[in-house]
Amino acid sequence: MLYEGIIRLVRENSEHIAGYTIVKKELTDLNGYLEVLHPDEITYLNALKFNRRKSSYLLGRISAKSALGKIIPTNTVMSSFKVGFGVFQFPVIEQLSCSGFQVSITHCDAIGISIAYPEAHPIGVDIEKINPEKVDSMMNMFTQQEITLANSYLNDKASAYTLLWTVKESLSKILKTGMMIDFNYLELDSLDYKNGLYSASFKNFRQYKSFSIVLDSYIVSITCPKRTDIDLTNFAKHLTHLNLQS
Incomplete structure (x- = not known):
């Protein structure tokens, strides 16, 4: 396909x-x-x-x-x-x-x-597989505020944490740092859901926004300039x- x-x-x-x-x-x-x-x-x-x-x-x-x-x-x-x-x-x-x-x-x-x-x-895109076995390791990459935000929209922890991960990863691709940056520096400060898309903004990179699409087994996130x-x-x-x- x-x-x-x-x-x-x-x-x-x-x-x-x-x-x-x-x-x-x-x-x-x-x-x-x-x-x-x-x-x-x-x-x-x-x-x-x-x-x-x-x-x-x-x-x-x-x-x-x-x-x-x-x-x-x-x-x-x-x-x-x-x-x-x-x-x-x-x-x-x-x-x-x-x-x-x-x-x-x-x-x-x-x-x-x-x-x-x-x-x-610039635009950054990331896809990740929803994997319950990675919940514990991913949890250490997020702030408590981010975990609370994600859990308020997604009851399944694997999906919630994978969404956070893909959002941050898509931003890191715009910054061209990949995994070489402290993920806490890419902290989300808001999350919303409308018309099938999750939207997020960032605490330290307010000039960007992100949109995420949750599929059965994967989550895809795109980050672009806020305006x-x-x-x-x-x-x-x-x-x-x-x-x-x-």
Whole structure:
């Protein structure tokens, strides 16, 4: 399964377009997309020893290039550029003939999600599996206020803590720090639910907001600038389709 589309990012004095792709495929099917990879990406893939790592890498690169294809010039050859790594492992677009684009990548199990965006308007995305066995370890990553907030909306602790985790992780991707930042510094100070979306704001990063979609087994969160009007209708619909076909 592969779903793709665009997300309109409306500001008071400007409008931007982001592209997204949601992929759910096993490694055998992902191997059918190798033609979009840059030679350096092929070399990196072939050096990976384990199928799980190969699958994660392909989910990320295939979804990233598909998402970028929604916003870069249509005549761009996907194998002509690569999605490399920054010093903290965040994705970096290299050798693309047109500049000014970046991408946020996340993957879990056989699912890969990427959102490509203009550098002028950052976005971060994260997906995590709801796993009751991780409740105790995740609990230590949150403040008591965050735990109270999440439990007030989600009765299941695994879902509540996974939501908190994905929200923070999606913000860390905008900051390009990943897990190298103290998660308490990414503390949430509000949480709400409306029209199928959980929305959150941050204590120390008030210029950003986050939206989360809770599926049967996964939670997906997107963080973007606070004053952006973002329409996630189609993105959420595609995630729901993915959920129904799981």
